[in-house]
Amino acid sequence: EPEVTQTPSHQVTQMGQEVILRCVPISNHLYFYWYRQILGQKVEFLVSFYNNEISEKSEIFDDQFSVERPDGSNFTLKIRSTKLEDSAMYFCASRAGAGGTIQYFGAGTRLSVL
């Protein structure tokens, strides 16, 4: 069964450093999402991406965040200058086009900012 793949599973970084979280969505899916889950809190929407541009973003997704689909398979989330409060589990999700209503999630990347 096709699945969304995220790498790395755990990323440790120093405050102020840039990180790139990588995702390989399900092949032929057209809509891509990033969510995050701070420990003990609910899953929160960050951004959605379609047709090579952001279609919606939350208040959390400020200028420190960016997304990119650099090639036909990868979907990345970049945090330019990490803060302690960016520590969280980051989930990538993808959805098919043509009426697909289910978002399929990856296993997540745990980001630890020290």
Next chain:
Amino acid sequence: AQSVTQLDSQVPVFEEAPVELRCNYSSSVSVYLFWYVQYPNQGLQLLLKYLSGSTLVESINGFEAEFNKSQTSFHLRKPSVHISDTAEYFCAVSETGFQKLVFGTGTRLLVSP
């Protein structure tokens, strides 16, 4: 804007007992409703969804949920739980089903022998 409330942060239950995990939502428009499950150290997996039609939806592993529009609820039930059902369960809503998911805070189901 939509919101989801899961009042129970944790539900302990004995194996083979019935369980209900509550979910209420708020929205000014029609929504699509989802239950996702997160097993320890894993990602989110879709358990079941309500898009339209029959208000009672079922999953392949014995869970069911009923959409109640008047009470704006989408409670998840299982008549007899297994140890392997121990996980975090998230209720989520989406406007039209094509947009972002708005999640509740989750309910941790703890099944003991």
